Amino acid sequence: MKNKILVMVLVMLMVFSSAAAAFADSGIQPYETGAVDYIISRTSGTTADVEVAVHFTSTADSYSVVVYLQKLVNGTWKNDSSNPDYVFYNNGFNSNLCVFVHEYDSLTYGTSYRLMVVSRDIHGSNEYRTTTYSNLF
Secondary structure, X not given: OHHXXXXXXXXXXXXXXXHHHHHOOOOOOOOOEEEEEEEEEOOOOOOEEEEEEEEEEEEEEEEEEEEEEEEEEOOEEEEOOOOOOOEXXXXXXXXXXXXXXXXXXXXXXXXXXXXXXXXXXXXXXXXXXXXXXXXXX
16 A cells, blocks of 8 residues: 555656646756767777767857867776877867768777767857767777
């Protein structure tokens, strides 16, 4: 009996909280990074083709996207500053998409890598930052 009452209380809480959230819309929309898509192909032990698409939820007045190549060292992810291509910057204006395409050709055979993408988009006086990570390759 106690379990049934508890379940009913939880269900009612969920129903009323979702209804309250539906009516609480004040017209404020988030303009932060909506999604980051990764297409990565490790073409050999030392090369990889990557494509990163950063989608903003609305047209950003300006944006800055930084792509870092990271490698796994003793169980910890570190920026691979020994690789000449370990960091790339892309800045732009009035866009809702930033695409980065690159071939990494100085990877170490047998080492795991990933990409860390830090995006910053500005809408009026509001600034939003998002950090995402790719799967390892």
